[in-house]
Each structure stands twice: as C-alpha cells, then as structure tokens.
Amino acid sequence: MVDSALSRPGQRERYDSKLAQIDWVFVGLLATLTGIGILLLYSVGGMKWEPWAFKQLVTFCACMAFMLLLALVDLRVWLMGAYWFYGASLLLLVAVEAVGDVRMGAQRWLSVGGFGFQPSEFMKLAIVLALARFYHECSAKDANWSWKLLFPAAMIGVPAVLVMHQPDLGTAVLISLTGLAVMILAGLNWKVIAAGAAAAAVAIPLAFEFVLHEYQRQRILTFLNPEEDPSGSGYHILQSKIAMGSGGLLGKGLGLGSQSQLNFLPEKHTDFIMAAVCEELGFAGGFMIFLLYGAIILMALRMASLSHSHFGRLAAAGATATFALYVLINGAMVMGLFPVVGVPMPLVSYGGSAMLMVMTGFGLVLGVKVHRYQELPRQASIFQRFE
Amino acid sequence: MADPSIVFTDVNERQGAFHRRIFLMGGVTAFGLFALTGRLVHLQGVQGEKYKMLAAANQYNYRIEPPPRGEILDRNGKVIAGNRPSFRVMLEANLIKNIDDTLDQIAYVLPQTLSQRRRILRDINQSQRFVPTIVAADLAWEDFAKISLYANDIPGVVADMDEMRTYYYGGAFSHVVGYVNKINAKELAREVEQTGGKPDKLLLHPGFRIGKSGIEKTYDVQLRGQAGGKKIEVDARGKVVAEDDEGSRPAVGGKDIVLTLDADIQSRAVEVFGEDSGSAIMMNCQTGEVLCMTSSPGFDPNLFVSGISGPAYRLLAEYERLPLLDKAVGSTYAPGSTFKMNTAIALLAAGVDPSERVTCTGVYRMGNSSFRCWKPGGHGSVDMRGALKHSCDVYFYTLCNRAGVNGIARTARMLGFEQTFPDLGIEGQKKGLIPDTAYKARAFKKDPTWHPGETVSVSIGQGYVNVSAIQLATYIARIANGKKAVEPYLVRKVGSELEDHMSRFRDLGIPESHIQIARDGMYMVSNDSDGTAFRQSQLDLGPNIKMSGKTGTAQVRSYGSGTRKAAEWKYKDHGLFVCFAPSDAPKYALAVVVEHGVAGGKFAAPKAREIMRLALMKDPDIQKRIIGPVSTAVDTAALKAGAADPEVDTLAPEPLTDNIRSD
Structure with a gap:
C-alpha cells in the first residue's frame, strides 16, 4: 500500500491501511529503549525477574497494545474529547485535594478499587490536548499576543497550583513547562517569552523563600552543595554521581555495579535508574540510551510536523515535549545538574502509570501521523461567535 | 469564518510559525541531550578515577582481625597464660534503630546485661564505625545457645566466638606474669606517641587486650602480634555481603614467650x-x-581480663x-x-x-x-x-x-x-x-x-x-x-x-x-x-x-x-x-x-x-x-x-x- 492511497477518502478509513501507516521503526525504538530498561531492572533486582523486570515487561506489552490501538483512533475523537479529558483530570485533582491518600508525606494518590493512581499524571496529557484544541480554534494573531491568552494561562496555572499544593514540585514544574512549550509552539510572541523568563528569574527566589515546602527547599539547597551532608540529604546526588562516575567506558557489567547492587544508590529502579545504567553499562550504555531518546524525540517531532491539522501538530508536539522534558530533567537530576525532583526516566524507570501516560502520548503522536492528511473542521471558537 | 481568504493565510501563518518553532524545539532537545552526554563524559572520564575510588570506599571495608596473643609458657612448656574460646554477644550499632529496645530484648535473654546497661551505652557511643560493641562476653554455653537463637531475629545483634586470655594457674603467677585488660586512654596516648601519629587500628578493636602488669606488660609488643585485615564487602547499611579472601591479610599471632619459671x-x-x-x-x-x-x-x-567488679576489687585492695x-x-x-x-x-x-x-x-x-x-x-x-x-x-x-x-x-x-x-x-x-x-x-x-x-x-x-x-x-x-x-x-x-x-x-x-x-x-x-x-x-x-x-x-x-x-x-x-x-x-x-x-x-x-x-x-x-x-x-x-x-x-x-x- 502506498501513501497515495491515503489521499483517497474511504481507503484511508480502513484499519489495515491505518496500521501500515504506523511508524514501525519508531515503535521498534521504543521497544529497544524499554528493553534496555527491563534489562537493568533485571540487574538491579539482583539478576532476578522479580520484583521489577517481569512486571515492567508485562506493563510494557499492555501499554504497547494500547498505544497501537490509540494510533488508530480518529483525530476528531481526540479533538472532541480534549476539553472533557481536561475537565475530568482537573476534577480528579480537586478530589485528591479532598480525599486523596497521603503517601510518603504527599497527598497525590487516589484509590479506586484497590488501584492507586495519581491524577497529576493524567493532567500532563490533558493539558497538552486542551491547549492544542484551544490553539486549533485560535487565530495566529491571538496566539501571538492577545487577552485571549489568559485562557491557556489559566488552563496551565490552575492544575499547576493544585499539584504544587499536594505537594509535588516536580510534576507542577513539568505541567507548567509542557503547557508553556505548547504555547510557544503555537506562536507566542518572543518578546512575551523573554519578559516571562525575566519575571521567572525574579519570581523563583521569592517562590523559594515563601511558596516551597521545607523539604523542597532542602532538596534545592542540597543540590547546590551535595558534599555538605553526604550521609543526609546530599546522599542521593552524591551516590548517583559515584555510581555514574565509577562506570567508566564500558561499565562494570550487568549485575556487577557495586553502587546499585549494594543499595548505595537510592531509588535505583525508579528515578535513579540512569545511574545504574551508566554504572553497569558505562558510557557506552548511557550514550546509547541518549541516542535512542534523541532519535525518538526527533522522529516524534517530525511526525507532529507532518500533520495537516493544527490540533494534530500541537497535540503530538506537546506530548513529545512532555517526554523530552522528562528525559532532560531526569538526566540532569541524576548527574547532579538539577535538584532531585522525583521525575522518572520515561520507559526506562520502573513504574506502571508513568509508562501508561508516556505510551498514551506516543499513541497520540502515532495517531497524528496516521491521520496526517485529515483536515479537522476549524469550528467557530467561542470567541469568534462574538465577532 | 467571516473571510475565507484571511482564514487561509492565517492557517499558513500558524503552520509556518509551528514549523519554525518545532525545528527550534528539536534543536533545543538535541542540545540538551548533547549536554547530558558531555556531563557523562565529564563524570566518567575526567572525574572517573575519583568516583571509582569513592565507589570502592563504599563497597569495601577492612575489618580488623585481631591476632591470637602469644602464649606464656613455663620452662617445661606448660601453658601459664593462653587463649581459650569465649562466647560473646556484640551489637552493630549502625544496624540498630532503637538501642534501648534492642538492649531490652537482649536483657530478656541475658538478665546479667541489665546491670551493665550504662557501660554498654557508653561503649556504643565510643565505638568506631563498623566496629561492633561487646555487650556480654564469656557466656556460658546455655546462654550463648539462647542468644544465638534470638540473634537472627534482632537486627544488629551478633553472637560469635572470640578468644579470651586465660591464666591456667589462677593466682600462682598473678604478679610475675601479670594480666591483660582493655586499653585505657593513657596507654593509647603513649602508643600513639611511640608510633608517632596514628595508633595501630588493632588497639581500638573491642576484643583487643593490652598487658597491664608483669611479663604481659613488659613483653606486650611481642605477645601482641600483627592484626590481619579481612576485606569485606558491605552494603549501604553496613551489612557484610561477602568476604574477599584474596584481599585479606591473615593475622600474625603474637610470639610465644618461654619463661624460666617452673x-x-x-x-x-x-x-x-x-x-x-x-x-x-x-x-x-x-x-x-x-x-x-x-x-x-x-x-x-x-578476674581482671573481663573486668573485675567494683566490690571484688575493693576486697582485694583493702585486704591488709x-x-x-x-x-x-x-x-x-x-x-x-x-x-x-x-x-x-x-x-x-x-x-x-x-x-x-x-x-x-x-x-x-x-x-x-x-x-x-x-x-x-x-x-x-x-x-x-x-x-x-x-x-x-x-x-x-x-x-x-x-x-x-x-x-x-x-x-x-x-x-x-x-x-x-x-x-x-x-x-x-x-x-x-x-x-x-x-x-x-x-x-x-x-x-x-x-x-x-x-x-x-x-x-x-x-x-x-x-x-x-x-x-x-x-x-x-x-x-x-x-x-x-x-x-x-x-x-x-x-x-x-x-x-x-x-x-x-x-x-x-x-x-x-x-x-x-x-x-x-x-x-x-x-x-x-x-x-x-x-x-x-x-x-x-x-x-x-x-x-x-x-x-x-x-x-x-x-x-x-x-x-x-x-x-x-x-x-x-x-x-x-x-x-x-x-x-x-x-x-x-x-x-x-x-x-x-x-x-x-x-x-x-x-x-x-x-x-x-x-x-x-x-x-x-x-x-x-x-x-x-x-x-x-x-x-x-x-x-x-x-x-x-x-x-x-x-x-x-x-x-x-x-x-x-x-x-
């Protein structure tokens, strides 16, 4: 089947032609990356499938199937569901505030039928979809600079404040940055971006002093000077740096990393798994993973830019931005370039809900590529009705 | 959609802006990953040796193996002062969350440790990292069997066997052969002065005994021997994971001393x-x-080897x-x-x-x-x-x-x-x-x-x-x-x-x-x-x-x-x-x-x-x-x-x- 077949209406609605349009190289890269992650989970689990590697494999298979399924979903469904999804996620965040479980000192979890989940995870994708829809219905002029930008600002600000209040600084920053990325991609005025950056430079020290919790402040202080208290708060960063630094070119070998095997490395299976990778597989392993991430992100951005619809472009690019932010923040964190904020390395770190959201995002990206010729009706936006 | 033509250009404008900016975003991401790779090179290449040493320092520890003290023999080869196995209970303070609770648990099995609570706590405070503290030594076999049974369930409690100085002739050689006991601060200071700086780590080992009088004191250095080091692999909690025999140095026992005494x-x-x-x-x-x-x-x-009790000592000191x-x-x-x-x-x-x-x-x-x-x-x-x-x-x-x-x-x-x-x-x-x-x-x-x-x-x-x-x-x-x-x-x-x-x-x-x-x-x-x-x-x-x-x-x-x-x-x-x-x-x-x-x-x-x-x-x-x-x-x-x-x-x-x- 050739691409031109897609230009024929009717033909492109068939599922077999849609499946053929899925970028299988991209899927292969995702599987390779997750495979390396599972290998490392097998290693840090004491060269055993339990407790992490096997579960991660099962989760990945399920998520992969889900992602491929999502890739076949018509973009109109995404477009129509965008605000509903956003609204539901926002409601769940409010619910967390009211009845959520307190785990590890933070109120982040909702329990439904024995499964715990974090609504803030949904919000990462919901914000992308909602903003994409907003900008889809918005003119380039308005997207550049107008009073209407108060809406996207509020759409980002409200969930960010709610998540911050849980408190979960990492996710709040991630939601804000993702939203900001979509706003910039949609064509926000450069002068406004520059002014915002300047304002942030002023606001961050103030926020540090008045908004952040004591433990968050401590994390940032520790990041600035980890050697000050190597057995206390600086322990995480220092041990992570030791693990990575001692890996050398080819690493110590799977299952042979002293830092990760002997538990000197904290959270070795989740947030700090990159340190275990670089210890056991060395620079070769770390570089390989960064190459894979780079390839995945650039391919995803390319897929986004192929779309004929503004919604598709922004949604796919926004989902990719979330992913890229995860990678960069986590990478900087484990190497001691960024404070410890509790952001996992997507696909490599152990964790079901993070994996689900990432794969959902890539389902959207693949779907945007599959439906790239689809023209979405640019409905009269709520603002245009008054013009 | 009032004006289709405007909308058309608007669409092109939006698309153009998006394409410029997504190109920029790709560039930023690639630069970010490049920077991370650079940091990795810095950590593993430039600072690699430093972190390798730190990792080894985390992973390996040398545990002092005290040497058996030389025996003191009479002219016919009869052992006057020798070493016999002694059962003891030790605490590894770094593995214990609540010292008081653990000591209570031990006291339940070994009631005699109750009266020594203060001494034990002081010893724990003074002990070095990874050096266990002796709670009770020279236990009877029944007590040792009991505590061994419980030791596995109480984290940080170790029951093992040690050597203890024994004087087989009781009081017959009490003055001439002397006795050994724990090193005190004054003796430690003198040893440090003699070796010029750092004390031998053996001196700080809880099982180490120094000669306090008689031949035990005069010939202490010869009797002492050289401590061995056992290279051990520890995890983050200080628990021993493995022992490395190749990297270990065996203890060299002290020299035996043959006396002219019969x-x-x-x-x-x-x-x-x-x-x-x-x-x-x-x-x-x-x-x-x-x-x-x-x-x-x-x-x-x-009596003096394991520490004589106050009343017993007073009896000896005050006897006319x-x-x-x-x-x-x-x-x-x-x-x-x-x-x-x-x-x-x-x-x-x-x-x-x-x-x-x-x-x-x-x-x-x-x-x-x-x-x-x-x-x-x-x-x-x-x-x-x-x-x-x-x-x-x-x-x-x-x-x-x-x-x-x-x-x-x-x-x-x-x-x-x-x-x-x-x-x-x-x-x-x-x-x-x-x-x-x-x-x-x-x-x-x-x-x-x-x-x-x-x-x-x-x-x-x-x-x-x-x-x-x-x-x-x-x-x-x-x-x-x-x-x-x-x-x-x-x-x-x-x-x-x-x-x-x-x-x-x-x-x-x-x-x-x-x-x-x-x-x-x-x-x-x-x-x-x-x-x-x-x-x-x-x-x-x-x-x-x-x-x-x-x-x-x-x-x-x-x-x-x-x-x-x-x-x-x-x-x-x-x-x-x-x-x-x-x-x-x-x-x-x-x-x-x-x-x-x-x-x-x-x-x-x-x-x-x-x-x-x-x-x-x-x-x-x-x-x-x-x-x-x-x-x-x-x-x-x-x-x-x-x-x-x-x-x-x-x-x-x-x-x-x-x-x-x-x-």
Whole structure:
C-alpha cells in the first residue's frame, strides 16, 4: 500500500491501511529503549525477574497494545474529547485535594478499587490536548499576543497550583513547562517569552523563600552543595554521581555495579535508574540510551510536523515535549545538574502509570501521523461567535 | 469564518510559525541531550578515577582481625597464660534503630546485661564505625545457645566466638606474669606517641587486650602480634555481603614467650605459703634463671581480663595482706641476719682474719650505748664461721667498724643490693637502701656525720638497710655462685629466639676464698646440729644433697619484749630465710620472706625447705645423685676447706628441651 492511497477518502478509513501507516521503526525504538530498561531492572533486582523486570515487561506489552490501538483512533475523537479529558483530570485533582491518600508525606494518590493512581499524571496529557484544541480554534494573531491568552494561562496555572499544593514540585514544574512549550509552539510572541523568563528569574527566589515546602527547599539547597551532608540529604546526588562516575567506558557489567547492587544508590529502579545504567553499562550504555531518546524525540517531532491539522501538530508536539522534558530533567537530576525532583526516566524507570501516560502520548503522536492528511473542521471558537 | 481568504493565510501563518518553532524545539532537545552526554563524559572520564575510588570506599571495608596473643609458657612448656574460646554477644550499632529496645530484648535473654546497661551505652557511643560493641562476653554455653537463637531475629545483634586470655594457674603467677585488660586512654596516648601519629587500628578493636602488669606488660609488643585485615564487602547499611579472601591479610599471632619459671615449683611455693603474706624467689645461681617468683597472697588474674567488679576489687585492695602488691620486687624489708654474710665478706675484704675470735656475752657496749645479742646469755667465744652459724650479733657489732659502713655498703652493692634488675622485665622494682656515709650526709642535713653506732645496726641488717626479696635472692645466688655477678631474669625465649643474659654477667670481684667462708657459715647453720636452722633445713634427700641457709628476722617496729606475743599480726616481725643447695655444688638459690612471720627459722625456713626439695627432686642431675650409688660421702671437713666436688666448676646450665608448640 502506498501513501497515495491515503489521499483517497474511504481507503484511508480502513484499519489495515491505518496500521501500515504506523511508524514501525519508531515503535521498534521504543521497544529497544524499554528493553534496555527491563534489562537493568533485571540487574538491579539482583539478576532476578522479580520484583521489577517481569512486571515492567508485562506493563510494557499492555501499554504497547494500547498505544497501537490509540494510533488508530480518529483525530476528531481526540479533538472532541480534549476539553472533557481536561475537565475530568482537573476534577480528579480537586478530589485528591479532598480525599486523596497521603503517601510518603504527599497527598497525590487516589484509590479506586484497590488501584492507586495519581491524577497529576493524567493532567500532563490533558493539558497538552486542551491547549492544542484551544490553539486549533485560535487565530495566529491571538496566539501571538492577545487577552485571549489568559485562557491557556489559566488552563496551565490552575492544575499547576493544585499539584504544587499536594505537594509535588516536580510534576507542577513539568505541567507548567509542557503547557508553556505548547504555547510557544503555537506562536507566542518572543518578546512575551523573554519578559516571562525575566519575571521567572525574579519570581523563583521569592517562590523559594515563601511558596516551597521545607523539604523542597532542602532538596534545592542540597543540590547546590551535595558534599555538605553526604550521609543526609546530599546522599542521593552524591551516590548517583559515584555510581555514574565509577562506570567508566564500558561499565562494570550487568549485575556487577557495586553502587546499585549494594543499595548505595537510592531509588535505583525508579528515578535513579540512569545511574545504574551508566554504572553497569558505562558510557557506552548511557550514550546509547541518549541516542535512542534523541532519535525518538526527533522522529516524534517530525511526525507532529507532518500533520495537516493544527490540533494534530500541537497535540503530538506537546506530548513529545512532555517526554523530552522528562528525559532532560531526569538526566540532569541524576548527574547532579538539577535538584532531585522525583521525575522518572520515561520507559526506562520502573513504574506502571508513568509508562501508561508516556505510551498514551506516543499513541497520540502515532495517531497524528496516521491521520496526517485529515483536515479537522476549524469550528467557530467561542470567541469568534462574538465577532 | 467571516473571510475565507484571511482564514487561509492565517492557517499558513500558524503552520509556518509551528514549523519554525518545532525545528527550534528539536534543536533545543538535541542540545540538551548533547549536554547530558558531555556531563557523562565529564563524570566518567575526567572525574572517573575519583568516583571509582569513592565507589570502592563504599563497597569495601577492612575489618580488623585481631591476632591470637602469644602464649606464656613455663620452662617445661606448660601453658601459664593462653587463649581459650569465649562466647560473646556484640551489637552493630549502625544496624540498630532503637538501642534501648534492642538492649531490652537482649536483657530478656541475658538478665546479667541489665546491670551493665550504662557501660554498654557508653561503649556504643565510643565505638568506631563498623566496629561492633561487646555487650556480654564469656557466656556460658546455655546462654550463648539462647542468644544465638534470638540473634537472627534482632537486627544488629551478633553472637560469635572470640578468644579470651586465660591464666591456667589462677593466682600462682598473678604478679610475675601479670594480666591483660582493655586499653585505657593513657596507654593509647603513649602508643600513639611511640608510633608517632596514628595508633595501630588493632588497639581500638573491642576484643583487643593490652598487658597491664608483669611479663604481659613488659613483653606486650611481642605477645601482641600483627592484626590481619579481612576485606569485606558491605552494603549501604553496613551489612557484610561477602568476604574477599584474596584481599585479606591473615593475622600474625603474637610470639610465644618461654619463661624460666617452673610451674611446679611456683605452684609449690604458692601452696606452702597458703594465706601467709610474703614472697619466695628461686634462682639458678649459675645461670640467673628465676625458677619461682611468688608474691602471696595472690589474686586471680582471670578476674581482671573481663573486668573485675567494683566490690571484688575493693576486697582485694583493702585486704591488709596486700594481694595486689608484688612483694617480690615492690616491698623492701630490713634483711636482718641474712645480711651477715655480706658483713662477713666485707670484714674479710677489710683484712679481718676469719679465725679471730670474739667473746659474746649477750651485750656489746659502745660508748654509752649497749647493743644486745639476740641470745640473752651470749654465745661465748665465736669465730667468723661460728658467728654465722649461731647468727651471733655481738661478733658483728664488735668487728663491723673495721670494715666501716662504706666497706659493708660496697660489698652489699657488689652482691646485688640497692639496684634494680632491668633484665628481669618486671616493673615496679624497689631499689631499697644500703646506707653509707654519703647517704647519711645527703639524707640527714641536721646530723650528716656517720656514727660508729649506726654501723653496728647496719652490720646485722637493721637500721637504714632495706632490701627487696629479688635482691636477697640475687645476693644469695651470687654467694652460691662465687664467681659471676649473676642477675635474675625471667624470659628464656621470645618466639624462637633465645634470650642471652648470661654473657653479660660481670665477674663478682670478690675472692672466692672469702665467699667460701660465708658459704661455710651457711652450711653450718643448716647442717650443724646447733645451727639456727638445723631442724628446718633437713632435705631428707640422702647424704649427698645438703642445703646451706641463713635465717633472718626483720624488726617491724621496736617494742618491749613483753608485748611480743600480744602484738597484732601487722606489727609482728618479718621472717626471712635465704639458702642454696646442693651445698657442695650450688645450683639453686632461694630467698623466702614471710611478712610478719615472727622469725626466719620458724616460718620462712620450712617453706624454703619444701620449695627447695621440689626443685632438687625435679632436677635430673641431682636426681642421679640422690638415687645413685653413694660413692664417697662428702664429709663436712672437705666442704669447709673449700675442696668441693669438681662438679662445681664444670656445672653448666643444662640445655632445656625445646618443647614450645610451633604454630
């Protein structure tokens, strides 16, 4: 089947032609990356499938199937569901505030039928979809600079404040940055971006002093000077740096990393798994993973830019931005370039809900590529009705 | 959509902006990943060595393996101080969340730890990282079995086996061998000073014990050995994951020390003393080896190894017979009549004819003073040998000023008084005092001149004269030897190296004919039926083996004759006895001091005889003479003339079989 077949209406609605349009190289890269992650989970689990590697494999298979399924979903469904999804996620965040479980000192979890989940995870994708829809219905002029930008600002600000209040600084920053990325991609005025950056430079020290919790402040202080208290708060960063630094070119070998095997490395299976990778597989392993991430992100951005619809472009690019932010923040964190904020390395770190959201995002990206010729009706936006 | 054309351009504008910006976003992401890779290169390449070292420091630890302390053996290879396995319970504080709870759990099984709670907590606070703290040591097997059962369930509690110093003869060697205990701050500071900086890590190990007294202290470094290091792999909580045998250095055990002491003779000496207070020292008068060196009453050094309790220690410290004092070297006594051989030799050196007779009427008058002989009626006419035999005071009173106090003092110093013996290897030796005119001038500023009347006291070992038991033993060994100024020593071998002391012995510097007269006097004391120790000196070892001795009584304080018997124990006189045997070929010299033992002949001499008998019977050469065919009875006259058995000159220290365990 050739691409031109897609230009024929009717033909492109068939599922077999849609499946053929899925970028299988991209899927292969995702599987390779997750495979390396599972290998490392097998290693840090004491060269055993339990407790992490096997579960991660099962989760990945399920998520992969889900992602491929999502890739076949018509973009109109995404477009129509965008605000509903956003609204539901926002409601769940409010619910967390009211009845959520307190785990590890933070109120982040909702329990439904024995499964715990974090609504803030949904919000990462919901914000992308909602903003994409907003900008889809918005003119380039308005997207550049107008009073209407108060809406996207509020759409980002409200969930960010709610998540911050849980408190979960990492996710709040991630939601804000993702939203900001979509706003910039949609064509926000450069002068406004520059002014915002300047304002942030002023606001961050103030926020540090008045908004952040004591433990968050401590994390940032520790990041600035980890050697000050190597057995206390600086322990995480220092041990992570030791693990990575001692890996050398080819690493110590799977299952042979002293830092990760002997538990000197904290959270070795989740947030700090990159340190275990670089210890056991060395620079070769770390570089390989960064190459894979780079390839995945650039391919995803390319897929986004192929779309004929503004919604598709922004949604796919926004989902990719979330992913890229995860990678960069986590990478900087484990190497001691960024404070410890509790952001996992997507696909490599152990964790079901993070994996689900990432794969959902890539389902959207693949779907945007599959439906790239689809023209979405640019409905009269709520603002245009008054013009 | 009011104006389609505007919308069309708007769409193109939106698309164009998006494409420019997504290109930028791709660039930013790629740059970010490039920066992360650069950081990885920095960490693994530039700083790699540093982090490799830090990772190794995390992963590996050296656990000190204390070496087994060298054993202390007697001359026949019997173990005096050894090591035995001991069961103990330790806490690894870094694995424990709540120390109090854990200690409660232990106390449930081992109630005895309750009373030591404060000590344990202090030890935990002072312990080093990864060094466990001992909670209870030397457990009974039942207790150990119980705690072992629970130890697995209580994190941080370790029950294992250790070596503990044991003194197999209990109190018999308490002073001479000494004991070990935990190192204290002062000793640690001294060790640090000696090694110049860092202390040996072994010293800080909870199982390490340092010699606190006696041979254990003097030869501590040799006994200590070298600590081994066990390379262990630990996890983040300090739990041992694996042991690396290749990276480990085995502990080198301390050197065994072979003493000159004979455990049998030592035990016999302790036995005959019973609860009497005093000291017995036997030397080989040819070699200087000390065969027995006791201080009674003793104490059980095993009590001190694991830490003696306060009440038990107070009992020892407050007992009036002073069990903690080493009376062999640390107490001085007036030698009394045992000093008379010295005076006699000094007189001979001053040219007094030994056959010159003095008539003893029981009292000697000098100016306004009168000096009584111990025998109220006097001894009649005595020559030098007779004066020794009867221990006649008047003889020495009369003649002493011919030698003068300086003459007596010079001889005394040649014979071993007023000195310490560094080769002995026992600390706390008292020098004692041998007075002379210089001493008087130095010590008595108001009356610096020496009066002849003071010489009278000195001549019979009273007055200012003060000697220790080890000096008395050396003195008698030198008289018995007659040629060499033998010095006492306790250590035959350190490890496999023989200690050489004999080659350093000086010549005595006294004509043997003079010494012989003193020996004749001593022979008569023990073997003439009217000698002062005749009855107490009978060895019953046949006609060949005789003992020569001399009694002595040291006044503790002056008292009237009427109160003697009523006097309390601590005001009674000291009884002394010095002797050597066999008389014809002297080999063993022995000095016995019985504190407050009233008179030398009464309490000291019988003890000396028992000790001497055992030493003689154990000696294979002398055994031959005891049981062998009686060839020609050595008659008294021959001995007196100094024509002793030729064996005297050829007698050399017999080689001892090397029966140290080699391990």
